[in-house]
Amino acid sequence: MKLTHHEQTPHPEHPFAEYIRILGKGKKGSRPLTQDEAYQAMKMILAEEVQPIQLGAFLMLMRVKEETPEELAGFAQAARESFDLVGPAATVDLDWSSYAGKRRHLPWFLLSALLLAENGIKVFMHGAEGHTAGRIYTQDVLKFLGIQHAHSMAEAAQQIEQNHFSYLSLEHFCPKLHEIIELRPILGLRSPVHTLVRLLNPFNADYSIQGIFHPGYRPVHQQAAALLNQPHMAVLKGEGGETERNPDMDCLVQSVHEGQLSDENWPALFTHRHVKPELLDPRQLALIWRGKIDDEFAEAAIIGTAAIALKLLGKAETQQQAHELAAAYWTGRDKQKYAGS
Template sequence: MMSSTQIRMTNDFTQYVKILGRGKKGARSLTAEEAEHAMNLMLSGQVAPEQSGAFWMLIRIREETVEETVGFTKAARDYLSKKEPLKAKVDLDWPAYAGKRNELPWFLLAAIALANTGVNIVMHGHTFDGENRIYVEYVIQQLGLAVCHSRTQLKQELIDRHFAYIPLADIDASLGSMMDLKYVLGLRSPVNTVVRMMNPFSAAHSVHGVFHRGYDQLHLSACEQLGDESVLVFRGGNGEAEVNPERDVALGKWQNNVASWSDWPKAEKEHKRLKDNLDLSRLTDHWCGNQLDQFGEQAVRQTIASVAGLLYGVTSHEDCLVLVDDIWSKRDRAYFDHIL
């Protein structure tokens, strides 16, 4: 039986479940302020598991609004700002939560190539066991790179390599538990949007990969309301921030208080994806120059181009590709030698 204090705490949250679940005529979406308060209650442990599950699924049915996304993200950022500071400058925040289904995570090579030029990049993600996906954390482990479990370790990796990966649960256990509700509910929740938006270490730039149509516009609109500094968002390969070279891509950018969209044509006219060959040696061989991967070459090249355009304020696709050639030529080809 719950104590009177616990009942009062959960009753504070009940109002939001009621707002969302009153039926077709009575239900409405939350304001940004309501969403922020609701998220604060969840992050502070004042919500029963049944309540949070109902809350997220009621929103999941109709999908989150811009105002709700803004409120959730504000609460998450404020909550994370009270944690131990990283004490290191982060140039680029790179959420990686989707996993790849039918190709390798070529975006990892794109991130490391940028890091090799001195760009401080923090990548963060979450792994769901039992899903037919390749999560970047698994690949990072297999390639012998560090998985950071503390802010101290994260800072040191940035000093040593300019690239660091940290799991969501090590950023915050509560957010990790919210993501793991998928095991119980069977569906993704709007938490997937929050962790892409939250920029936990206050990087100057952020790149968001999304999967579902319309989420790119939602992210960009939320970034505008949040007053973010510099964000790139696009529908990437399997929902990761990776340009699929076999499809046209629309890049949304929020920078200098201006929203803009660029349409890049597909770089590969033929189908070169190797969904039946997910050997990680394809990544290392391509990186070292031992073997040119036809799909990987363009996936990496176009992804670097999109992010470099954000970092250096370049808008032309052609000019971004010029940047790529310089960035790729400066990569440390011996980066993965320890595993060969």
């Protein structure tokens, strides 16, 4: 005998539906995920155990309410477990995230990272490119410095050992998160993954530095790093959202050192504001490094960003010492490097 529509056995609830319900059960019924719930939810997403409609609903519910430190920490835990760490791991001194892209100024922070690398500090930079129109992304400008980006974690490890620097795109170590970032033009909004990726630290470096655009996210990153037991981390509102100090403005750096949270203001390096350039020409990165052109804003951004990293790394005790050391690195750099293409 055939069952009528009302007598048919209902479909069992999808396991991921629970996490959508927690976030979306109205103003009074909804709540944030716990760190463990966030971990379990992200594990399912990365394992492709979630339907596309569920993923979209989850991402946008998270976006509307905004991520808590506990949620970010749970997401990051799950993501770190998914990395394909084949071959020998590199010893990285400083993990540097680069996901925002630049729109108003060139990515001067890239020269800050290379300056540290030239002075024996092993820097691993990771990012994603192309997800927002009209921005310049780190991977795209490396060729103007004659630098080849890595295509795998193993190649990144090799580059770090040889050159103390490597850049690797997210698509090569966590393709599912890269796929989600690429949804931005479809969803019309950034998702929690744009925040999460800055915390990934694939080589588990003791020191990590992150830039954000919206100041409200700064303490969220700081607290999430503490929950992840990140020994040392600094987060700042960077120029364009990248990890770059804007020398025209005061810069609040929020840090974690062995579980202790601290805030420190780095004052502006100029009393006046610089006019943004009309055209961004990535070839200027090599020209500035090689001393072929002068640009006080660029040099202050490079030295100022390197100074924050040096203080984070414990290479200097005070802001002044860190700035003097960064300036000495810049003066003594090998100007024959980075001829570009």
